[in-house]
Amino acid sequence: MNAPMDVDVSYYVVLSTVIFFIGVGGVILRRNPLIMLMAIELMFNAANLALIAFARVWMNDAGQIFAFLVITVAASEAAIGLAIVVVVFRRAKNVDVDEVAGLRG
Amino acid sequence: MSNDALVLLALWLLPLASAILIFAFGPMLRRTAGVIGSGAVLVPFALTWVLAASALGTGGLRVHLFDWIAGFSFGLWLDPLSLLWTLIITGVGGLIHVYAIGYMWSDRAIARFFAYMNFFVFAMLTLVLSDNFVGLLVGWGLVGLASYFLIGFWFFKSSAVAAAMKAFVINVVGDAGLMFAVFVLFAATGSIAYADVFAKAATLAPATVLLACIAIFIGCAAKSAQIPLHTWLADAMEGPTPVSALIHAATMVTAGVYLVARCAPLWDVSPEARALVGTIGALTALVGAILGIAQWDIKRILAYSTMSQIGYMIMGVGVGAYQAGILHFFTHAFFKAQLFLAAGVVIHALHDEQDVRKMGGLGKKMPLAFWAMTIGTLAIIGFPPFSGFYSKDAVIYGALERGYPLLSLIGVVTAGITAYYMCRMLFVTFLGNYRGNVPDVDLGIPAREHGEPHAGESAPAWVMGAPVALLMVPSVVAGWVVIGGRWNALFDSDFAPKPESALATVLPEWLAGVVVLAFVVWGVAAAYRRYGSFDATASAVERLRAESQHMAQPLVRAFYFDDVLEALFVRPARAVGSAFMRVVDPQVIDGVVRDLVWLAGWLGREVRALQTGLVRGYALVLALGAAAFLAYFALIGAAR
Numbered sequence: 001m002n003a004p005m006d007v008d009v010s011y012y013v014v015l016s017t018v019i020f021f022i023g024v025g026g027v028i029l030r031r032n033p034l035i036m037l038m039a040i041e042l043m044f045n046a047a048n049l050a051l052i053a054f055a056r057v058w059m060n061d062a063g064q065i066f067a068f069l070v071i072t073v074a075a076s077e078a079a080i081g082l083a084i085v086v087v088v089f090r091r092a093k094n095v096d097v098d099e100v101a102g103l104r105g
Numbered sequence: 106m107s108n109d110a111l112v113l114l115a116l117w118l119l120p121l122a123s124a125i126l127i128f129a130f131g132p133m134l135r136r137t138a139g140v141i142g143s144g145a146v147l148v149p150f151a152l153t154w155v156l157a158a159s160a161l162g163t164g165g166l167r168v169h170l171f172d173w174i175a176g177f178s179f180g181l182w183l184d185p186l187s188l189l190w191t192l193i194i195t196g197v198g199g200l201i202h203v204y205a206i207g208y209m210w211s212d213r214a215i216a217r218f219f220a221y222m223n224f225f226v227f228a229m230l231t232l233v234l235s236d237n238f239v240g241l242l243v244g245w246g247l248v249g250l251a252s253y254f255l256i257g258f259w260f261f262k263s264s265a266v267a268a269a270m271k272a273f274v275i276n277v278v279g280d281a282g283l284m285f286a287v288f289v290l291f292a293a294t295g296s297i298a299y300a301d302v303f304a305k306a307a308t309l310a311p312a313t314v315l316l317a318c319i320a321i322f323i324g325c326a327a328k329s330a331q332i333p334l335h336t337w338l339a340d341a342m343e344g345p346t347p348v349s350a351l352i353h354a355a356t357m358v359t360a361g362v363y364l365v366a367r368c369a370p371l372w373d374v375s376p377e378a379r380a381l382v383g384t385i386g387a388l389t390a391l392v393g394a395i396l397g398i399a400q401w402d403i404k405r406i407l408a409y410s411t412m413s414q415i416g417y418m419i420m421g422v423g424v425g426a427y428q429a430g431i432l433h434f435f436t437h438a439f440f441k442a443q444l445f446l447a448a449g450v451v452i453h454a455l456h457d458e459q460d461v462r463k464m465g466g467l468g469k470k471m472p473l474a475f476w477a478m479t480i481g482t483l484a485i486i487g488f489p490p491f492s493g494f495y496s497k498d499a500v501i502y503g504a505l506e507r508g509y510p511l512l513s514l515i516g517v518v519t520a521g522i523t524a525y526y527m528c529r530m531l532f533v534t535f536l537g538n539y540r541g542n543v544p545d546v547d548l549g550i551p552a553r554e555h556g557e558p559h560a561g562e563s564a565p566a567w568v569m570g571a572p573v574a575l576l577m578v579p580s581v582v583a584g585w586v587v588i589g590g591r592w593n594a595l596f597d598s599d600f601a602p603k604p605e606s607a608l609a610t611v612l613p614e615w616l617a618g619v620v621v622l623a624f625v626v627w628g629v630a631a632a633y634r635r636y637g638s639f640d641a642t643a644s645a646v647e648r649l650r651a652e653s654q655h656m657a658q659p660l661v662r663a664f665y666f667d668d669v670l671e672a673l674f675v676r677p678a679r680a681v682g683s684a685f686m687r688v689v690d691p692q693v694i695d696g697v698v699r700d701l702v703w704l705a706g707w708l709g710r711e712v713r714a715l716q717t718g719l720v721r722g723y724a725l726v727l728a729l730g731a732a733a734f735l736a737y738f739a740l741i742g743a744a745r
Contacts, residue, residue, distance in 0.1 A: 098721065
């Protein structure tokens with residue numbers, strides 16, 4: 001793990017930040033739940049990128065291990081999220097998240 | 106454990122085992138419960154005799170049971186004092202159990218009755234056999250509980266329930282006093298065992314001893330019906346007659362006498378406590394006797410006489426004449442149990458009639474009850490050579506010997522009054538003509554409820570007759586134990602020797618006895634003139650009606666003790682209770698709950714506007730929150 005850094009870490013951080021905010025924008029702006037889930041995936045992976053980059057910089061495996069954990073969580077989240085989408089679609093015949101507002105106070 | 110120790114353990118636990126057994130299998134046992142219950146008291150009586158030799162030896166018989174907490178051992182101690190009490194509890198108690206088989210024969214709950222009775226015997230044995238104050242306190246509380254169960258045994262009578270509650274509440278007042286005494290003694294000596302506490306008694310500060318003595322005596326006064334905590338005893342007669350005989354005459358109410366005698370080393374170093382206890386005892390004897398004059402219920406007459414006689418005992422042990430007080434306990438247990446059992450025979454035969462005005466002329470119809478009552482009366486009024494003569498004289502002369510001539514004088518006067526009211530009961534009940542068919546109004550009896558008379562078949566007559574007949578013997582001869590000085594020597598290990606007294610040399614014992622006897626004869630004569638003579642019995646109905654209607658109010662109201670206690674304690678307690686019900690409960694306690702409910706509702710109404718149901722809105726808030734966090738940490742980092 002002593003390989004020299006070919007690329008400066010700041011590029012990774014900037015890329016990770018950009019991807020993360022694309023994800024945030026996707027969740028806030030899009031109304032299709034499937035797209036929103038994909039945007040959330042983007043945010044996860046932006047975080048993973050940052051974790052791995054820093055693991056490399058600090059020569060510490062903890063970052064890499066944590067990235068695996070995030071991948072696992074992301075997989076479960078996608079499974080549950082898609083299941084919810086399917087159930088909501090069956091009930092409401094509609095997948096526009098703004099229309100599905102049964103919890104409005 | 107030695108054999109003696111095992112025997113002591115067995116005699117202590119046998120009544121408890123029997124109580125549990127009867128309680129568990131009562132419906133199956135029915136009348137057999139009476140036989141088992143009586144056996145569980147009579148066998149310990151026999152076992153007690155086995156232990157008599159080792160109890161009278163040096164130091165008595167001690168059995169260590171377990172360490173309660175390290176350093177606080179719990180054990181049993183059979184010494185001459187507790188031996189005497191154990192013999193009375195199991196002996197007289199056993200006879201009363203046998204009698205109760207007959208008395209409760211047709212009662213549906215006879216098994217429950219015997220379960221309670223055995224439980225009482227166990228509690229009383231715990232009280233007298235314990236070798237420390239905590240064990241004493243446990244027994245003290247349990248006998249109060251057993252008394253509560255048994256007074257309220259006929260719980261369908263509201264008067265019985267009220268009487269049971271009154272007895273229990275007053276007894277708990279005494280328990281609290283006794284508990285406080287144990288705290289004081291433990292704080293002062295660091296031990297709860299009798300032996301340790303008494304060994305240090307002489308070294309304690311006088312104020313501490315006085316405080317402990319007063320607190321102990323509050324317990325004694327409540328349990329032994331001494332002024333002003335005596336008011337429960339007469340009401341306790343609501344219980345079945347065997348209960349009155351066992352608990353409210355022979356054993357439990359004498360627990361106070363036992364405790365004062367047991368704590369003799371404390372009293373010996375506190376003359377003030379002695380004077381207090383002696384005075385209360387003498388006053389109780391006098392008040393009880395005076396109130397006995399005004400009663401019409403045969404059991405209430407006996408209840409007041411019990412209170413009066415316990416006053417004598419407390420006066421005896423209070424002034425330091427321990428042997429005399431204990432002797433009076435010993436003789437009283439026999440003749441008072443006998444009086445109650447004889448009264449029970451009468452009540453049973455008359456189908457629960459207890460008013461002496463409705464009796465009369467029963468001497469010929471019930472010769473056994475008549476003779477038992479006569480012997481009991483002769484014993485209680487102290488007629489020679491019956492047992493009460495020796496013990497009452499011993500108490501009266503003991504007070505004189507120890508320098509309390511005034512108390513002694515009260516004792517003499519009380520002896521005269523005792524003779525009067527006891528003979529009044531005897532003559533009104535057994536002489537003249539039967540008045541059971543005379544209407545209540547003609548006898549001056551106020552309107553009253555009639556209980557349901559006992560139905561069903563009766564037990565063989567000997568079941569109730571034999572205990573009454575057997576008790577006649579000790580009622581006559583029990584006092585003779587004092588002859589020859591063996592009695593006093595029995596307790597040499599428990600009590601300090603009596604001091605020399607100037608008064609005793611002026612007035613020799615035989616002369617004091619003659620004075621007492623003169624008062625007694627006067628009392629008997631007065632009662633005979635008023636209730637027993639030919640003239641009196643011939644015009645009994647008119648005389649009794651006149652007496653009922655013109656009875657002095659203070660006597661009818663029992664010297665207003667109940668009214669004073671009611672005004673001082675019951676009414677303020679009720680006022681506090683109703684104040685809580687009207688103000689504190691609805692306003693404060695319910696109020697807080699109501700306010701919390703309202704707060705939750707208000708909060709919900711305000712916050713629910715935030716729930717738009719718009720997922721993207723939530724995501725925006727989330728993102729903004731994250732941004733705010735980020736900004737905050739960035740600024741902190743910059744500042745550092």
